[in-house]
Amino acid sequence: MADMAVSATQDEFATILNRVADGKERIVLHRDGEPVAAVIPVEDLKLLERLIEKDLEADPRPPGVIALEGHEGLLRQRVGNDRIVYRVNDDALKVLIAEIGHCRAVDRGL
Helix, strand or coil, X not given: CEEEEHHHHHHHHHHHHHHHHHHCCCEEEEECCEEEEEECCHXXXXXXXXXXXXXXXXXXXXXXXXXXXXXXXXXXXXXXXXXXXXXXXXXXXXEEEEEEEEHHHHHHHC
């Protein structure tokens, strides 16, 4: 996953879109050093929407979810050939997605 300052996106927008659409890269945009948005492939967005709408909203710890060893608090769930790695913040009622993608790519990234 790449990082980029929001101020750099205006001149680089076409390049950003090509990197995401063609290279399946994910780019996190930062303002004043804080992440504010992400540009992700449409396939990742569809997977996230399906996961949130059908699964995590109803039960953030459904059967089959595995706690990752060596990564305190991270859970992983397989959805078809893809894997979602996330953390549940029960106090804030939030699910924070840490990684999403094909299971081999996600496993290599951890």
